[in-house]
Amino acid sequence: METSVRSHQGEVFVHSLANPGAAGICPEMLEVAEEASRAGNFDLAVEIYSSQLADLHQPDRGLCLRKADTLARAGRISEALDSYCLAASLGKLRPEELPLLVETITRTLREKELGIPGTLNGLSKSSNGEDGIETDGDGGDDEALDLFSCRLCKYLLHEPTTVECGHTFCKRCLEDMSVEECIQCKHKLSKKDGLPNGRRLNVVLSGLLDKLFAAESKSRKFWVEGEVLWKNQKFSDALEKYNAAVDLAPSSSRLLCQRVELHMEMRNFSLAAQDANSLCRIKPLWTKAHLLKATALSKSGRNDEALQEYLVCVALKPDWTKVKLEAQKVREHPLVASRGNTAGMDPQQSSTLPPNCTDLVGESLVSRTLMCFFCSRISARCHMTGFFYVVMFSKDETSSFQMAAVCSARMVPADLLDIGDMECSLCMRLFYEPVATPCGHTFCLKCLERCLDHNPNCPLCKENLSEYLATRGYNKTLLMEEVLQRYLGDELAERKKIHEEEMKELSNLNQEVPIFVCTMAFPTIPCPLHVFEPRYRLMIRRSMETGTKQFGMCIADDLKGFADYGCMLQVRDVKFFPDGRSVVDTIGVSRFKVLSHGQRDGYNTAKIEYLEDKKVEAEELVELRKLHDSVYEQANSWFTSLKDNMKSQILSHFGNLPSKDPDPQASPSGPAWCWWLLAVLPLENRAQLTILAMNSLKDRLIAIRRVLIFVTRKRPR
Known part of the structure; x- marks a missing residue:
């Protein structure tokens, strides 16, 4: 019998066309369909396969699979599922016959429904060849990484500390992670920012965060305290802190995730499962949430539910080898716990189930995973419909999840942010170019510089800032600058206008x-x-x-x-x-x-x-040139006659005598050599001032000649 061989993703699939009722199959038409499919004309290929199937006395399994694959390629997933189900009713599906369906569904979910190009859930194969490695360290979960998030821990800033480059992080993050350079600008950080007591929190920002995000800020405080207690093996005390933190910020997925892990370590598996369930509702596409739920359910002995969550993980991360191995440990499959049992299903729906539907589930985890697609297409009451809901979101549901992600960004309550929170304590005006000192206080850059002109101590706490003054690292606090621009834009524009007017005046x-x-x-x-x-x-x-x-x-x-x-x-x-x-x-x-x-x-x-010299012309210019050349020669002679030590001192300070100018009136202030000579001649300031004030080059040359005659006559012989 004739067979068709085709390659997909590097694997070879063989769809047998051997069938007692296959007499009506036309090989030439199949070749046309294959060519149309390769050319991307999937509708034509589907039409040919449908026509061929219609001519048969009974469906051909291989032809059904061809049609199903083509429908999947065309993105017509619902019709593809019908065709796959028909093929399954004719013979047990093998895992290698279904990857195209899985790829199409996940690609559609990623690109069309969720708008995630190229990768699923932010995951990809790692460079070392391991599958399912989470590239972002937290599986893509994150409260909105906004203006007020620490770029190290990605949580709300706790005890915000501004380092010398102007970026702000949690104080604890800087200390615990032994950060040597700023992750945002790569600036090399000093160990203690020049203070004997280490880094200090930014007082203004700390107060601002407590005011704007009171509940979350307090929750973050309990959270950090809980982490410290957990690290010290004080689990009960740590759990109390986590409970208090969750009460204040119940929608924080990462906080909830840590409480799940704490419950697991305390062997509170039921409580862990409850938290994990809440976590999955908050982050339905976060694989780690489903893995935590699966693990907690498995530890609680709820293997049917655990397997379902493991399958969710595999659907979201098909190459996650670790989860596949964990799932293999769960021996019972919810759909086949009682083989062929359809109890609990509507009789009418049960009757539509393919006769050998349960035979689709073999030893392979891949085939188990794929089983859910068919079950959920046939029965809304199937145990696996929850899984199908995760994989096949409707547009409305997807939009709601996207909206939830958008709404999770922190919003600053307009009625809470007051201009008084952002005023410099020195000028009593809105911060302009705010800088934070190593002791944690914030001032306008110009205000701080003026204070340090008089005293190298902080104007508020009197902390010695000599080292800070020495480095002159007055970098603006970038977070403060952004807050001002974003939320007090009009006030900042007015403040900037005043500053620019002052600079213009100066x-x-x-x-x-x-x-x-x-x-x-x-x-x-x-x-x-x-x-x-x-x-x-x-x-x-x-x-x-x-x-x-x-x-x-x-x-x-x-x-x-x-x-x-x-x-x-x-x-x-x-x-x-x-x-x-x-x-x-x-x-x-x-x-x-x-x-x-x-x-x-x-x-x-x-x-x-x-002042500018008055210019002369004609005969006066001729006389001026003669006088200019004469005095220059006299000056050169005087300088040449000086003792070597005196000449060395003059040369080291003022340089050589400038050359004679071809045009003595070229400069508004006259020839440069005149000023050089005036600077080195032994004259009192008042006499020099008199010559400086002259606006006649002739008068200035005459005065210089008199001085040269005088100093030459008084020179000791």
């Missing part, structure tokens, strides 16, 4: 220029500064933050506070010391005249106008 280098009162400075000449006063720390920082990187330098004045003329300095580099001091590398940019004196936050400010 960056106006005409109306309110910060003034460093210290020494003489000249255009193009380096001016290194040692900054240690708090007011100047603030001033330098603001000049960097605004992006101008400039401030004015003036000498002191007994009457006005600082002189009426000065030089703008450009910051090239800043080096900070652990105690907050800094060395600022600056260079002179341009001269200015002070129009009015002022103050801001302790340092001096001024309204200024910039």
Whole structure:
């Protein structure tokens, strides 16, 4: 007799067409059907198989299977089941004849009903070849991993601790897991964040979580206490804590899962089964939940129900070898406990059961699993309908489960979140760029920096923050920043607007220029500064933050506070010391005249106008060039005649004498060599200031020539 051989998933299946009533089968038409199926034209293939079956005096088993497989490929599962049932009535189905049906059902469930592409329940074959390994560590179960979840334990943050990179985790997770780097940004974490007593909880976030999620937060506290007691083998005390935690958060699947495991360890198998049943209702597609239920039922001696749950696990994870082995230990199968017995079924439904339906169940667990599909198609009262319900969700049921997953995300009660919960204790305004100190207190970044300018201790608890100040690791608390943006967006936008207006005002280098009162400075000449006063720390920082990187330098004045003329300095580099001091590398940019004196936050400010040399032309320019060249040669001669030790000091501090400019009027402040010379000549500040204030290059050159003549005559011979 003729047979058809085809390959599927690497296995070879042989469907016999030998049948006493097979005289009407047309091999050519079967070949057309096979070709149509390979081309993806399943409807045509089904039509051919149906036509061939209709021509037979009695159904052919192999042809029924071909039609069933094609219907399965087409996604017409209900019709495929009818065809498989018909084939089963003609002869016992073998496991190798049904994988296509299982694959189609699970693929349909994954992709069309649940929207899970490629894998089932988040599971796949592991790289080491073991089957059914759960890739996420918890079988895909998870309370919504939202803004307030710890990224280490994936639970609600408990005793939230902000590490130096700005990310926040449970304090216990950081300590118990000996975390060496942040899992979110890979930043290398210090062992104790610079404090002798270890990491501290973030006070603001801790209070916020307790307020917004009071029940869950308290439940999490009991949960953690229960885990500690369990670890110390104090099972009864641990169970009390878990009971209290579940009462406060009954829908927490992972909490319920742990109580199931605790019941199991305490040999409270009935209670474990009850909790596991609740767990399966909360997470119907979580394989671990069904495995826990199966184990608890098995330990309780309820083998029929246990096997049913094992079959659920196999359906959700077909390659889970461990569960297959566990299921083999359960000897009784609920459907065949009394072979052929249909007691409890509706007589009419019972009559529709194929004569050898119970023969479908053999020794193979795969065939047992598949049996449920046929039973549930035939009898709604079959013992296995519960299993079928899990595998074959209706669209309404699937939608409800998806909605449950969406609704499980934590929602912040709008009436509970108050702007007062998010105010800086220093400026009494909404946090802007919030940073958490190692001692756990939160401030605006700018507020904290200003406080540390004056004192290296926390403004609230007085904890010494010298090491924190030394590292200057002022990273924003990212969780706090996200809370502000998400729930107080309008208020934060207003706060940001105020800050930007302040920065705009500070960056106006005409109306309110910060003034460093210290020494003489000249255009193009380096001016290194040692900054240690708090007011100047603030001033330098603001000049960097605004992006101008400039401030004015003036000498002191007994009457006005600082002189009426000065030089703008450009910051090239800043080096900070652990105690907050800094060395600022600056260079002179341009001269200015002070129009009015002022103050801001302790340092001096001024309204200024910039100075430029008046340009000359024609004969005056010719005379200016001659004067320029003459004074330059005089300056070069003076410098060359200096002793080597004096020249070395000048060169180390100011560098070489700049070259002569081809056009002495090219720069608004005149030739650079003039300012170099003015800086190195032994002149008092007042005399230097007088020359700095000149807006005539000719006058400045004449003044410099007089000074050179004077210092040359006074040089000891």
